[in-house]
Amino acid sequence: MRTDKNQFSIKKRKIGLNHPTFFIADLAANHDGNFERAKKLIFLAKKSGADAVKFQHFLAPKIVSDYGFKKLGKKAGHQSNWKNSVYETYEKYSLNREWDRKLVNYAKKIGILWMTTPYDFDALNKVNKFSHAFKIGSGDITWIEFLKTISLKKKPVLLATGASSFEDVKRAVNTIYKNNKKICIMQCNTNYTNSVKNFEYINLRVLNLYRKKFPFAILGLSDHTEGHATVLGAVSLGARIIEKHFTDNRKRPGPDHYFSMDPNSWIEMVKRTRELESSLGIEKKIIESNEKTSNILQRRCIRLNKDLEAGKRISLNDVEFLRPAPKNSYAPYQVKEILKKKLKKNKKKGMELYKVDFY
Structure with missing residues (x-):
């Protein structure tokens, strides 16, 4: 059983099943190589309700092989629409690492957490002093x-787990968990079309x-589908960290x-998620305070279908069930x-029956 012990904090923000979902706005390549755009997106993410902004720290020579992709021939999947080669695209959209401190300070100034992949x-060593958490791409x-x-x-x-088998996930989780108990396992489908x-x-x-196999972990979703339907589904299944571009x-x-x-669309996603969180409630079936009146108005009770005098014994022919x-x-x-049972007093047609009405 998962309890509130399955939690950790990103900065001072608690993450766990009994805490609000943590939303990460992945800015990825959307800064378009422009510092002012990067700042603008941080501002808009904060204004739209994101808890954190996330960048991606890659350099073309350290993430892709120009030779390897050219040897594959024709570009495939989401890369098929890229105008430049895969290598050139990564080169063009890599984040200028000289911006890090300024972007971190700006995020701090407006009150949104900063993190990266x-x-x-x-990259890891340079951003370690800045990033409040680390996302690992699938x-x-x-x-x-x-x-x-x-x-x-x-x-x-x-840890994002797109395009992975369970053995891949298990290997990665075990590797991380040996040294670090603060882990979120994120379901993901790595398709960007x-x-x-x-x-x-x-x-x-x-x-x-994941809940069954890794009961110690926080659950999450790294999502690339349209809209927020999958987000609501994931939250209802226990995910408490959501990442979207x-x-x-x-x-x-x-x-x-x-x-x-x-x-x-981000504002709408957060709003609907907060509504969902409120609606999830507790694992205990009770008559809630806001339905106690309905409990009277909507339920039926036993009522007399005719006038009866004191001393009369009740039969099925004397009663009906009405609200x-x-x-x-x-x-x-x-x-x-x-x-x-014998009535203690006269009762009129339509009257409800109580224990005090009988001997």
């Missing part, structure tokens, strides 16, 4: 040496598997804009308790 050791789930190094930083680790068909592959019920205009040219959320049901009146399921 590092894609090489140099593509690095088999890079065990890197996962171990990240885990040793002792900051919360968010924005096709409606992708809903068929998101497999949110994998979160149930974020931009100001989905029609801008670039590798990530078209499948990102914009301020309006409302005042407190302590006999309920329909209790009818056998009153059969053949």
